[in-house]
Amino acid sequence: RREIAATTKSLDTDVIVMGTVARLGVPGFIMGGTAEETMNQLNCAVVGIKPAGFTSPITLADAND
Numbered sequence: 001r002r003e004i005a006a007t008t009k010s011l012d013t014d015v016i017v018m019g020t021v022a023r024l025g026v027p028g029f030i031m032g033g034t035a036e037e038t039m040n041q042l043n044c045a046v047v048g049i050k051p052a053g054f055t056s057p058i059t060l061a062d063a064n065d
Contacts (some may be wrong), residue, residue, distance in 0.1 A: 005041035
């Protein structure tokens with residue numbers, strides 16, 4: 001995790017792409033623990049890619065609350 005942050009900084013990276021697996025049923029973990037911890041160390045944009053067949057626990061109704 002720290003290596004990803006250090007590399008993005010040394011390369012002056014604008015964006016990285018990460019594969020993620022969400023921990024369903026764990027509040028606050030939408031992307032998965034490793035991805036979220038890594039994102040907290042980055043100063044660039046992140047695109048998260050979910051595995052095939054992933055169904056989001058968040059609905060459009062949740063977004064309107």
